[in-house]
Structures are given as C-alpha cells and as structure tokens.
C-alpha cells in the first residue's frame with residue numbers, strides 16, 4: 001500500500017492545502033495513506049513527498065471535484081486552527097464529498113462536520129478578538145508609526161491583517177505576534193517571522209487617554225464580570241492600557257452604584273440634558289482638544305457599528321464655531337471620504353446655507369453617530385437608521401465636541417440628532433424650528449434632515465420640505481459670531 005507525505009507551507013494557507021488535496025485526489029490517494037507534516041517534522045514511515053507522485057503513479061483522474069462554497073469557507077477558517085489534525089480532517093471530508101457524500105455538510109451530527117465546525121468557530125472567535133483587542137502604540141522617535149503586540153490562539157495573522165489595512169489605511173503600523181508579524185507601510189502588507197513582546201513599545205501618550213476614556217464610560221450598574229470575561233478574556237487584559245483599571249473599577253462598583261442611586265434620588269429629572277455635565281470621557285483627560293477626541297474616536301469600539309464601517313467620521317469645522325450642526329450619521333460618501341456632509345444630503349444643505357448667505361466653513365458640522373450604519377444589497381450599501389444604543393454609545397464623542405467648541409447655537413438635523421441633544425421623546429414635527437435652552441445656556445433647535453427632503457418623491461412635496469428646512473435655518477442668519 002503506497003504511502004505519501006505532504007507539507008503545507010505556510011501551514012495556514014488554504015491555497016497550499018487545496019493544491020495538495022487536489023493532487024492527492026487526482027491520484028486517488030485515500031486519506032489514511034497520506035501523512036500531513038508540520039514544520040520540520042519528518043514522515044515516520046518515510047513516505048515520499050506527494051509532489052513526486054506524478055513521476056511514479058501511472059493513473060490520474062482528471063475530472064475535477066466540485067465542492068460547495070460552504071465547504072471552501074469552512075476549509076479557509078479551519079486551516080488557520082493550530083490543531084495538527086485539521087489538514088487530514090479537511091482532506092478526509094473532501095474525499096468523502098468526492099466519493100458520493102455530496103450532502104456531508106448538511107449532516108451536522110457527523111463527527112467530521114462537528115469537529116470542523118468547532119475548529120472554524122474557534123478561528124472566527126479568535127479573529128474577532130484580534131480585531132477588538134489589538135492596541136497600537138506609537139513608536140518612540142518616529143512620526144505616525146505604530147506597533148501592536150498580540151498573542152492570538154491560532155494562525156490568523158494573514159487572515160486578519162487586511163482588516164487592519166482597511167481600517168488604518170493612513171497609518172504605518174506593524175502587528176507582532178509570537179509566530180508571525182505583519183507590517184503596513186500605507187500601500188502593501190508585508191509578512192515576516194514571529195517576534196517577541198520586547199520588540200514592541202510598551203506605553204505611549206495615548207494610554208492615559210484610553211484609561212481616562214475607559215474609567216469614564218465604565219458603568220458600575222451594568223457590571224457583569226462573567227460577560228466581561230467572555231468578551232474580554234483575561235489573557236487579553238494584560239496588553240490593554242485600560243485593563244489596569246479593571247480590578248479597582250470592579251471593586252468600587254458596589255459603592256458607585258449606591259452613590260448613583262443616592263444622587264438620582266436628589267436630582268430632579270431634566271428633559272433637556274446638560275451637555276457639559278454629560279461629558280464623561282477623553283475630553284477630561286489632560287489634552288482635552290478636538291484633536292485628541294478625534295484621535296480616540298478613530299479607534300472607538302463602543303458599539304458594533306465600527307466593524308463594517310470604513311472609518312469614524314468625526315466632526316469638522318472651526319474649534320470656536322458659533323454654530324454647530326448635528327446630523328444623524330455619516331452616509332456612504334461620508335464613510336468613504338471620512339468627512340461629514342459631503343454626499344447628496346450635504347450638498348442640499350450647502351445649497352440652503354448658500355441661499356441664506358451662511359458660510360459653511362464657519363460652522364462646526366458633526367453627527368450624533370460617527371459610524372455609517374447600513375445594510376448591504378448586492379453591491380450597494382443602504383443607509384439604515386441608527387438605534388438608540390448607537391446614539392448612546394456615541395454620545396460621549398458628541399458631548400466632547402460640544403464641550404470643546406462651546407457653540408452659541410446647536411442645530412439638530414433630524415430626529416436622531418434631536419434625541420441625542422434633547423433626549424428621548426422629542427417630537428420633531430411638533431417642535432421643529434423652536435428654540436430651546438440647554439442647561440448650560442446653549443441655545444438649540446431642531447429641524448428636518450436634508451435626507452428627508454431628498455426622500456420626498458413629488459416635486460411639490462420636496463419643494464415644501466426644502467422650504468421648511470430653509471425657513472428653520474434662516475434663524476441662524478441672526479446668530480452673530482462673538483469670538
């Protein structure tokens with residue numbers, strides 16, 4: 001009985017596994033006659049390399065084996081698992097599919113399917129953790145260069161690196177792990193051997209920002225240590241700047257909840273929240289500037305919207321603007337460009353401002369939610385309204401912007417922005433254009449969103465909606481720049 005051996009290089013490569021598996025299948029090598037070798041390991045039975053089979057075997061079946069997309073996806077994740085049995089397992093499954101068990105994956109109780117599914121899930125989970133818990137630290141003495149140290153459970157660096165290239169396109173960065181490293185120079189990803197933690201910087205100025213941010217968003221009343229450990233397993237804590245705070249925050253949680261109850265009992269409920277006192281975050285850290293906020297927000301993961309979005313779209317405009325416009329969330333064009341109000345809604349807004357003689361460049365423009373929420377339909381990304389949880393997750397950034405800019409006037413465009421600034425239950429149509437005074441004295445009103453104007457299908461309705469928007473914005477003409 002002929003025996004063969006095969007070594008996959010690199011051992012997490014789906015292409016390399018597929019080439020070997022195809023070759024073995026073409027020559028009808030049964031799974032039990034193929035040794036899948038790891039690293040430097042030698043074949044115990046001196047089986048010759050599979051690659052030499054063409055020269056020896058005189059029969060080959062040229063009919064290709066087709067497998068489902070689901071199997072390819074399963075294989076693509078499984079190959080990244082560290083389990084040495086994953087490669088023979090995948091080949092055994094391929095063999096079975098090619099030999100009449102085409103519906104194999106539809107049998108979830110099959111031991112091979114069960115095992116492969118478990119391996120695949122472990123790799124997906126590990127990839128998710130890497131995306132969430134990698135923290136870049138500035139390289140001392142170099143400008144805009146960052147290095148992160150991370151210890152994944154599986155062989156996922158190649159799989160996850162393109163995510164970071166998309167997410168941090170404009171930065172130069174490297175991620176070092178014990179078995180592989182990857183570098184991004186702004187154009188290409190370059191992979192290299194594993195490194196040690198000593199090769200990565202340990203601390204940078206941003207750490208303090210992260211710590212302040214985390215301490216402030218930590219809500220003791222919602223403490224659930226079991227969930228916390230599931231979501232942020234202890235093995236990752238040690239590399240997170242904010243992690244040093246956790247033991248103390250957890251210890252103090254009980255007292256802080258009591259304190260919150262006591263405070264709640266004394267304070268009258270306010271319908272209009274006070275932006276300044278709501279500021280829980282980075283703005284309170286030492287350099288409380290829009291730049292530091294923008295920087296910290298670019299890595300925000302307070303809600304899941306960051307993941308499918310291209311980037312955080314932070315507010316823009318003069319840091320001492322008299323007027324702040326708050327929209328709902330970036331749209332497709334804003335998500336791609338990184339700037340607020342540049343798409344169709346922004347252009348309609350520009351037209352209204354122009355007709356009113358208001359300089360857009362004098363305004364600070366931002367959004368209640370800083371990531372684009374969308375649904376995919378084919379190649380298109382369709383806007384999807386953010387939920388209150390997204391608005392709440394983003395509130396610290398908006399409050400930080402308000403605290404820094406200290407505008408005389410805030411204009412909320414649409415119901416989502418109005419909810420973010422005035423609180424839940426604001427009736428836009430009943431109150432549009434009506435002035436309110438926030439607790440810190442800032443004057444504010446809400447009006448319709450330019451996208452709502454664009455959504456009106458009949459010409460007359462669209463024109464009416466536009467006049468309503470413009471009529472409300474007219475009030476800004478009176479706002480004098482006092483700084």
Ligand code: URA
Pocket residue numbers: 326327328329330331334339340341342343345346367451
């Ligand atoms: N709509 C918004 O609310 N904000 C933008 O930045 C773009 C469209």
